[in-house]
Amino acid sequence: MSFIEIKDVHKSFYQKEILKGIDLTLHKGEVIVILGPSGSGKTTFLRCLNTLEQADKGQIKINDVTKDFTKKDHRNTRDLILKTAMVFQGHALFNNMTVLQNVIEGLVRVKKTPHQEAVKIGLAMLEKVGLSDRADYYPVQLSGGQQQRAGIARAMAMKPELLLFDEPTSALDPELVGEVLSAMKELAQEGHTMIVVTHEMQFAYEVADRVLYMEGGIVVEEGTPQAIFNTPQDERTKKFLARLSGKNFDDVELVEV
Amino acid sequence: MNFDIGFIFQVMGQIIRYVPITIYMAVVSLIIGGMLGLVVALVRYYKVPGLSQLFSIVITILKGVPLILVFLVIFLITSQNFNHFAKAVGWHIRYGDLPMSVLAIIGLSLMATVGLSEAFRGAFESVKQVQFDAARSLGMTQLQTIRRVLIPQTMPVALPMIINMFINLIKGTAIASLVSVVEIFSAATQAASSNYKYFEAYIAAALIYWMMTIVIERGAVFLEVRMDKKIKRS
Numbered sequence: 134m135s136f137i138e139i140k141d142v143h144k145s146f147y148q149k150e151i152l153k154g155i156d157l158t159l160h161k162g163e164v165i166v167i168l169g170p171s172g173s174g175k176t177t178f179l180r181c182l183n184t185l186e187q188a189d190k191g192q193i194k195i196n197d198v199t200k201d202f203t204k205k206d207h208r209n210t211r212d213l214i215l216k217t218a219m220v221f222q223g224h225a226l227f228n229n230m231t232v233l234q235n236v237i238e239g240l241v242r243v244k245k246t247p248h249q250e251a252v253k254i255g256l257a258m259l260e261k262v263g264l265s266d267r268a269d270y271y272p273v274q275l276s277g278g279q280q281q282r283a284g285i286a287r288a289m290a291m292k293p294e295l296l297l298f299d300e301p302t303s304a305l306d307p308e309l310v311g312e313v314l315s316a317m318k319e320l321a322q323e324g325h326t327m328i329v330v331t332h333e334m335q336f337a338y339e340v341a342d343r344v345l346y347m348e349g350g351i352v353v354e355e356g357t358p359q360a361i362f363n364t365p366q367d368e369r370t371k372k373f374l375a376r377l378s379g380k381n382f383d384d385v386e387l388v389e390v
Numbered sequence: 391m392n393f394d395i396g397f398i399f400q401v402m403g404q405i406i407r408y409v410p411i412t413i414y415m416a417v418v419s420l421i422i423g424g425m426l427g428l429v430v431a432l433v434r435y436y437k438v439p440g441l442s443q444l445f446s447i448v449i450t451i452l453k454g455v456p457l458i459l460v461f462l463v464i465f466l467i468t469s470q471n472f473n474h475f476a477k478a479v480g481w482h483i484r485y486g487d488l489p490m491s492v493l494a495i496i497g498l499s500l501m502a503t504v505g506l507s508e509a510f511r512g513a514f515e516s517v518k519q520v521q522f523d524a525a526r527s528l529g530m531t532q533l534q535t536i537r538r539v540l541i542p543q544t545m546p547v548a549l550p551m552i553i554n555m556f557i558n559l560i561k562g563t564a565i566a567s568l569v570s571v572v573e574i575f576s577a578a579t580q581a582a583s584s585n586y587k588y589f590e591a592y593i594a595a596a597l598i599y600w601m602m603t604i605v606i607e608r609g610a611v612f613l614e615v616r617m618d619k620k621i622k623r624s
């Protein structure tokens with residue numbers, strides 16, 4: 134049995150079906166990159182996985198926790214939330230707390246970790262993302278890239294079994310993208326299980342084990358990055374990649390459309 | 391009519407004793423109004439079914455009524471019913487025994503609740519929504535999110551309006567003289583009752599109110615500077 138099994142996730146907003154049944158299984162340590170045009174439901178999918186959005190149907194199993202999205206069970210929901218952690222597009226740090234306070238908040242308030250121990254974990258996480266010297270800064274005193282790295286440290290401090298990234302670099306100035314992607318790459322190499330929504334093709338190519346192409350609320354095509362980028366099968370995937378490569382994918386060799 | 395500067399200072403000397411009762415009424419009302427206002431704002435922000443609509447109606451009504459009417463209504467209701475009520479529940483106090491400042495505090499607290507609930511609601515809107523998603527994804531409960539994230543970020547934004555309300559409450563205490571609380575305004579009136587130098591007496595009262603306001607505003611600037619360090623880029 135796989136480490137993570139996501140089955141038949143459906144979600145509608147105002148009678149309009151946004152997710153039309155998404156299935157996905159991951160082994161431990163696998164990194165999935167999701168691509169797709171705006172409005173295809175990528176964010177909605179990630180948000181359903183940690184119940185930020187309540188799916189209309191479907192279930193997720195992570196290790197020993199199984200959650201049926203239609204059932205309201207507080208304990209069960211909480212168990213799921215603690216198995217996952219999410220990094221947002223930006224501005225998700227708590228502005229009233231320092232970077233370190235942000236990172237240990239979940240440990241102290243939710244996991245009831247003793248303060249001293251939490252600080253130790255927090256500092257270790259900040260060290261990992263290269264922010265040791267910014268522990269006592271407030272979010273507004275950081276660059277966008279540093280804020281995102283702090284967000285990653287906060288997510289990691291909770292020791293989740295599934296990490297969700299929703300376009301963590303899309304709101305950043307180009308020169309700040311690299312530092313965030315390399316922090317994520319490091320996590321991938323350490324063997325963390327991740328689902329990443331991003332249009333950074335280079336990252337997908339180097340880091341992803343599998344790439345999913347989503348459009349119109351379904352997974353149109355999936356495969357290794359090589360397969361998806363070099364020999365996409367579906368017309369829709371081809372069109373999308375062509376458009377994307379026109380914008381920010383220099384290496385034409387990789388996309389033969 | 392000749393203007394008597396000396397009398398201004400004389401009255402100021404007499405009424406300065408009532409600064410503490412004025413501050414007391416204003417501070418207590420600010421605290422009660424602040425707490426109730428926060429509850430009202432939270433209920434409306436989270437759209438708690440039923441309560442949210444009820445509060446919104448009550449606030450709309452109170453907002454459109456002059457403070458002086460609120461005072462008189464409270465006075466009329468309590469003066470006519472308190473003794474019956476006290477007897478019915480077995481209290482051994484009568485209306486006349488109540489300190490009249492309590493009535494003033496009730497009226498001023500209502501005014502503060504209305505004003506501050508609106509101030510907090512506005513300040514809530516300034517808090518970036520994605521932080522609530524982040525809190526939830528960490529496993530924080532709604533109550534933890536309110537206490538740890540929402541309220542701490544609301545306070546610096548609402549502070550100027552809280553200070554403003556405090557100043558309005560100080561000035562609003564003058565209306566307490568209606569329900570025979572002796573405070574700055576009524577003391578000034580009394581001081582002039584023998585020589586009819588009301589003009590000078592009211593200037594004295596104005597100066598005292600004005601000085602209190604200045605002290606509060608100075609203090610507020612100091613507080614704001616300290617808070618800003620955290621939330622604004624240096």
Ligand SMILES: Nc1ncnc2c1ncn2[C@@H]1O[C@H](COP(=O)(O)OP(=O)(O)OP(=O)(O)O)[C@@H](O)[C@H]1O
Nearest residue numbers: 146147151169170171172173174175176177178300
């Ligand atoms: N809370 C909501 N209420 C109503 N409609 C919503 C809500 N959230 C998302 N939608 C709709 O669902 C659709 C999918 O949105 P979603 O944010 O998941 O797309 P996305 O693939 O993440 O797009 P992008 O690349 O622009 O981030 C959109 O049409 C959006 O308008």
Ligand SMILES: [Mg+2]
Nearest residue numbers: 175176177300
């Ligand atoms: Mg999105």
